[in-house]
Amino acid sequence: MNLKLQWLKNKMLSLNLQGMIISNPTNIKYLTNIEAEGTLIITPKENIYITDGRYIEYVHSILTLFDEIIVYNVNDISKEDYENFFMFCENIGFEENYISYATYKEYIRKFKINNFVETEHIIEKQRMIKDEEELSNIIKACNITDECFKYIISYIKPGMTEKQIAKEIDEYYTERTDGISFETIVASGENSSKPHAVPSNRKIQNQDIITIDMGCKVNGYCSDMTRTIFVGEPTEEMKKVYDLVLNNQKFALDQYKEGCSTRQVTKLVENDFKLNGHDLIHSLGHGVGLEIHEPPYISYRNDAQLKENMVVTDEPGIYIPGKFGVRIEDTVQITKFGCISLTKSEKNYIII
């Protein structure tokens, strides 16, 4: 059996679960490498992946004997099959955050489940700690992001639209990677005051500030980086906000290490923003892996501790509605005594 499934079977044993239904597609990709629509079922007898006709051929091309997973076409499974999967099982785990209320009810009926047990993100928790292969993929994605950023600051000229710049980034990634890890943000001028701006037809002008939030995927693993750059000399107000964001971004990097409290580091950044008359309106960071946003979430609402080989972002931002915004973000690997920036692009004023 593959190592990740073996880990899961051991974990289930320790939780007294005789079976489990895995619905989160990212968890299925993590455990099996399959990216399709389907459900992974761990029974006492066998591991089963249930999908439909569209994916059968693809799934067989991904799995190896080593995975020990039997593939079923959902249309070939009888009422009796469903009832047999978990026969004589007491406790069956499920992903309470990844099945709808309707599916929850359907499963209990269809599988005749005795005791359906919430598993509280057991797989997501394991996914927070990256192994060597996962780290290697993320590092590749971050390196290509640095290269793409270097290219894009030489490419941007006044008169280009935000959409055109975003498209250039997307193409750079498409040619070299599995593609973008989220919708590229290029937000210029007053658009930069929206943390979640969508690239528009606004043209880059002199004296603009431009926030670029970008990332790609390598073998399914993501990178995430934001830089805020200037077209021509920034105003004193822009500089002041930029310096405040950058100082706090660096301060947080200094705190990031095994044992760091995510709530505390966020509070410290928030306090410094408040002291300077600004708010931290989103979280300070998030885990990065198969998903662009995954646990741990670094915010004051969530008290997690950073651990070795977590990969997280550090991305404070300040947004002044109708005027401008600044966000600076790196993807970093947590170590026992600090953190390693995996994205390494320039963070001092970049003026084009």
Add this chain to the structure above:
Amino acid sequence: MNLKLQWLKNKMLSLNLQGMIISNPTNIKYLTNIEAEGTLIITPKENIYITDGRYIEYVHSILTLFDEIIVYNVNDISKEDYENFFMFCENIGFEENYISYATYKEYIRKFKINNFVETEHIIEKQRMIKDEEELSNIIKACNITDECFKYIISYIKPGMTEKQIAKEIDEYYTERTDGISFETIVASGENSSKPHAVPSNRKIQNQDIITIDMGCKVNGYCSDMTRTIFVGEPTEEMKKVYDLVLNNQKFALDQYKEGCSTRQVTKLVENDFKLNGHDLIHSLGHGVGLEIHEPPYISYRNDAQLKENMVVTDEPGIYIPGKFGVRIEDTVQITKFGCISLTKSEKNYIII
């Protein structure tokens, strides 16, 4: 209040629901035009959209006074606010397919809900029937898809990769529309035997068959079309399969009209495939609107009746593993006495 919200309030009245929590983002877009992360809540007193700091500014830019929706930042809502929203309400509707089991439990606790009622896709059912504005958007998306297809068959040359062709389609759409409505499929040679193929670096060769499944979005509304084309003269086997698919695709179009049973039409196509030694391994079609796949689903597992102003696809396909596949698909509007093909590209042998 906007007309769609007004419809919903009347529908809720008829179902004896005093409140409703709407979680499906597409239903929220349908009712409010908002595309963000958040929840729409209909209470006896007011309509509320709950989101977070990232979207507040954007949401205010989308809503008009006419919508009568109050926007809340999730972080500003107190325990008491939650309990007040549905105070003195007996029955509160929820979307059982769109909230996780975990959220279901959280809502009951947080909103102190008396009786939480499954609403069985009431909004999705309404969305099946398109109004004039919706039809106009879908027709625009279909027209541009026809134009794009015309362009792409003049563009394809042996030696190009599937990825390169898919990218050209994507760019055509990006320049003219809101972008693709799903990941473009360009599947050549043996890759065409996978109904859900992802464009690869395989180069187009003489004697290839190429399946192209493509669509775009206009104001959020989708188009969906598939054509299977030949590079050089097709073999007799290819022609035989192509003719079988095309005849059945046309046959289904002849059946599509108000009152047509989706199960029966699928069965008829399936029977003809079986008589000729093939299987229908996916459904015959699906609704198209704000989502690329939405109800009604046209398959033998689902007995719906087609109705006037539904927009659905007709897309039979035959896939011979390791050899080749053929799929032909149009997006069509159902009328009282027939259907209107909204995609109109050539369906006879296209040989490039």
